[in-house]
Amino acid sequence: MKKTEIIKEFIKNGFQLDPRALDYLVERGNVKYFLEELKKLPSCPLTVTVDILKEVEKKLVYEVEILKTPEKNQKLSSISDFTNFFSSRYEELRKLLAKHLDLVNLISINRISPKTRKFSLIVMVREKNEDERSLVVEDFTGEQTIFFEDTEDFKLILEDEVLGIVCEKEGERVFAKKIVLPEIPLKKEISKTNDDVFCFFVSDFHMEDKNFNKKSFEKFLDWINNSEYKKLYVFILGDISSRIEDVENLFKNLPKNYYYVWLKGEVDPEIETEKIFVKSPCFLRLEKSLNFLMLHSAIAFPSSWSSLAPNKILLNFLKKRQLPSSTKEIYVKDPYIIDIIPDFMVSGHFHMPSFLNYKGTTILTTGSFITEPVFWLANLRTRETIKIDFA
Helix, strand or coil: CCHHHHHHHHHHCCCEECHHHHHHHHHHCCHHHHHHHHHHCCCCCCEECHHHHHHHHCCCCCCEEEEECCCECCCCCCHHHHHHHHHHHHHHHHHHHCCCCCCCCECCHHHCCCCCCEEEEEEEEEEEECCCCEEEEEECCEEEEEEECCHHHHHCCCCCCEEEEEEEEECCEEEEEEEECCCCCCCCCCCCCCCCCEEEEECCCCCCCCCCCHHHHHHHHHHHHCCCCCCEEEEECCCCCCCHHHHHHHHHCCCCCCEEEEECCCCCCCCCCCCEEECCCEEEEECCCEEEEEECCCCCCCHHHCCCCHHHHHHHHHHHCECCCCCCCCECCCCCECCCCCCEEEECCCCCCEEEEECCEEEEECCCCCCCCEEEEEECCCCCEEEEECC
16 A cells, blocks of 8 residues: 555545655555554554554464474485384374275284185285386285276375275285275364454465566555455465565565465575465464465376366365375475374475365365466455466
């Protein structure tokens, strides 16, 4: 909001501003919030100073807790450490799968005998053979090759994932009859905040790219600088630019009154920033009540998934309760296990906006400033999600 507009609003509401207070409001934005809070004060001077504004602003508390983000365990690096780490991942997902009633006659691989016909296994996928349409799977007791007749089930399976398989032995070969995934439970109540709290998700500026849409970017800056949300979390989900000056200029041009979380993308440089800076995948909790899973560069999926819409790709990860990793690293907490059920699962990287609700989880992917500049605004009180188009 321009200075003249701010002065008019304050005069209309019976207040005057000293010069420093006016400059502070131009920088912070959110004039509506300040006016509402000033009217609630038992006694407020006719002329509002910057100190009064700062006292009012203290009432606005943003609550962010980082639950889990990639943090490598530097102390562990031996072969046995890697084995233990991935064994723990298997065991955690095995416990979830063991609760599924579909896995009838559940046994371990070493108990498959010549007489065994119909049975179920909980296994980790070691190898996937596209030509034979077969998997080499393993548990703590051994390994087994399993063949597939259903191409749809087979193409969605990833190496290193943990899954349940209902099997049938035909001669010497074992065939998969049904795939059972860990899944997420259906929530009895949708998590919400008591008051209006908004989240805006934006990503993939690619300001160094020759196709960068400057007009759409200017529309975005105009929108966010003139917005009047009392409480707004802004999630920047990666790939601002490979140039440090572009990243610095972006943050310089954003209003100071909102809370920013920057999830690093593949092209983003390492710079110091006062914003919360996290790596993908990252689990966060906002307002002590809603869980968020934020993604960008952690996404790796096979070519057989290329026909899937972005929200369906994320949905498959959610059902598997596991994210694919392109590296073999040991972490303090395994960031690729979805052991925290997200209320929001949001990803940049795809350059394609998409939306889906599944069992109380809102799944979103964002557009980009080189393709389709469509992003999302969510109200955490109502759980309504609104498309924001800067085309």
